[in-house]
Amino acid sequence: xxxxxxxxxxxxxxxxxxxxxxxxxxxxxxxxxxxxxxxxxxxxxxxxxxxxxxxxxxxxxxxxxxxxxxxxxxxxxxxxxxxxxxxxxxxxxxxxxxxxxxxxxxxxxxxxxxxxxxxxxxxxxxxxxxxxxxxxxxxxxxxxxxxxxxxxxxxxxxxxxxxxxxxxxxxxxxxxxxxxxxxxxxxxxxxxxxxxxxxxxxxxxxxxxxxxxxxxxxxx
Amino acid sequence: xxxxxxxxxxxxxxxxxxxxxxxxxxxxxxxxxxxxxxxxxxxxxxxxxxxxxxxxxxxxxxxxxxxxxxxxxxxxxxxxxxxxxxxxxxxxxxxxxxxxxxxxxxxxxxxxxxxxxxxxxxxxxxxxxxxxxxxxxxxxxxxxxxxxxxxxxxxxxxxxxxxxxxxxxxxxxxxxxxxxxxxxxxxxxxxxxxxxxxxxxxxxxxxxxxxxxxxxxxxxxxxxxxxxxxxxxxxxxxxxxxxxxxxxxxxxxxxxx
Numbered sequence: 467x468x469x470x471x472x473x474x475x476x477x478x479x480x481x482x483x484x485x486x487x488x489x490x491x492x493x494x495x496x497x498x499x500x501x502x503x504x505x506x507x508x509x510x511x512x513x514x515x516x517x518x519x520x521x522x523x524x525x526x527x528x529x530x531x532x533x534x535x536x537x538x539x540x541x542x543x544x545x546x547x548x549x550x551x552x553x554x555x556x557x558x559x560x561x562x563x564x565x566x567x568x569x570x571x572x573x574x575x576x577x578x579x580x581x582x583x584x585x586x587x588x589x590x591x592x593x594x595x596x597x598x599x600x601x602x603x604x605x606x607x608x609x610x611x612x613x614x615x616x617x618x619x620x621x622x623x624x625x626x627x628x629x630x631x632x633x634x635x636x637x638x639x640x641x642x643x644x645x646x647x648x649x650x651x652x653x654x655x656x657x658x659x660x661x662x663x664x665x666x667x668x669x670x671x672x673x674x675x676x677x678x679x680x681x682x683x684x685x686x
Numbered sequence: 687x688x689x690x691x692x693x694x695x696x697x698x699x700x701x702x703x704x705x706x707x708x709x710x711x712x713x714x715x716x717x718x719x720x721x722x723x724x725x726x727x728x729x730x731x732x733x734x735x736x737x738x739x740x741x742x743x744x745x746x747x748x749x750x751x752x753x754x755x756x757x758x759x760x761x762x763x764x765x766x767x768x769x770x771x772x773x774x775x776x777x778x779x780x781x782x783x784x785x786x787x788x789x790x791x792x793x794x795x796x797x798x799x800x801x802x803x804x805x806x807x808x809x810x811x812x813x814x815x816x817x818x819x820x821x822x823x824x825x826x827x828x829x830x831x832x833x834x835x836x837x838x839x840x841x842x843x844x845x846x847x848x849x850x851x852x853x854x855x856x857x858x859x860x861x862x863x864x865x866x867x868x869x870x871x872x873x874x875x876x877x878x879x880x881x882x883x884x885x886x887x888x889x890x891x892x893x894x895x896x897x898x899x900x901x902x903x904x905x906x907x908x909x910x911x912x913x914x915x916x917x918x919x920x921x922x923x924x925x926x927x928x929x930x931x932x933x934x935x936x937x938x939x940x941x942x943x
Binding site for chain 2: 486487490491494522523524585586587589594595596597598599600601602603604622624625626627644645664666667668669672673
């Protein structure tokens with residue numbers, strides 16, 4: 467009798483704290499054949515079936531820690547070959563460059579930059595908007611994608627960020643959001659998907675996205 | 687279409703139980719924090735604030751376990767406040783699953799702590815809690831001052847200037863409680879809420895004084911708050927979160943329904 471193959475989701479721990487809620491949310495939607503492991507071990511990341519790149523805090527520390535921990539080669543390898551999901555600062559770290567901290571070069575998986583909303587950010591009618599963009603905003607799905615399965619278009623997700631990504635290639639945009647300007651909140655290319663919001667804090671729809679990721683074969 | 691205003695139920699937790707606000711003398715038991723948090727999550731709360739009002743430090747371990755239990759079952763943002771004095775306290779709560787921590791008295795006595803915390807953990811998780819009281823007399827230009835020790839000790843700090851300073855030091859959000867109103871059920875102090883919300887670029891959560899759903903509406907429409915926090919009106923079943931959201935929606939406020 468053959469046992470069902472156990473599949474592993476590796477949550478990359480590169481020292482940027484609070485991975486508890488990401489891991490708990492994944493475990494909440496994982497079936498008995500899926501195990502979730504929080505790891506900073508390149509061999510565990512290399513052996514995993516799926517990889518999730520979280521991110522909190524400032525981009526300089528984020529990119530700095532990825533390099534300090536020696537995990538960049540494993541991150542690039544995972545992005546080249548298996549289902550890969552980046553969240554929050556994770557999406558910004560995959561861009562070419564970020565304006566934060568005086569300008570930081572990032573991993574350049576997606577071409578384009580992360581820009582600051584600015585402290586004088588205004589809504590379309592000229593009224594003041596708070597920065598960070600914090601709270602529940604609607605996400606417009608601009609493409610069909612396995613990770614959007616079962617999630618209504620314009621569903622609300624939880625955001626907390628002051629920088630937003632501007633990709634060079636419009637065909638890579640998977641979702642947008644409106645906050646004074648229409649900006650990209652999800653990117654997709656091949657086996658890599660990245661979101662600006664926090665699925666692990668976005669109740670049912672966020673959990674659905676994690677569930678979709680756990681079952682994703684990496685095909686767009 | 688746009689960013690929704692938030693409704694945040696607050697759990698004041700003493701010795702492992704949710705109790706009515708700090709200002710109430712006749713403390714009424716409102717249940718187990720984990721069960722209460724789950725109920726609000728199911729009702730559609732946008733976030734949950736857990737305020738540890740336990741006096742003894744022995745019970746901090748209990749708080750950590752409760753935060754862990756809530757964070758494992760409730761997938762919306764969780765803020766933990768009360769007794770946060772050091773970066774170790776912050777790390778402990780973030781590791782337990784909190785998304786943000788509320789810093790109150792410690793910020794007043796050591797503003798540099800806010801700067802250090804924001805640099806270490808990111809502004810997104812640093813909420814500075816401000817307890818303000820009106821100090822201007824009737825007919826004078828309105829003025830509010832920061833108070834500590836549950837509103838008993840004045841500090842001489844102007845509330846609006848203090849809020850601006852805290853944002854400059856790295857606060858990602860301001861939780862503003864009117865000590866005049868807390869526990870009165872007469873509604874928020876809309877003057878100080880609006881003054882601070884217009885003075886800073888980060889979100890402001892209005893707190894203190896909610897007695898009915900119209901008070902929540904006013905907090906946003908007149909107080910210009912980005913989020914409204916309430917405890918007792920939800921704890922004892924007077925109103926559900928869903929009813930509150932409906933009232934806000936009817937008033938033309940964008941909500942996550």
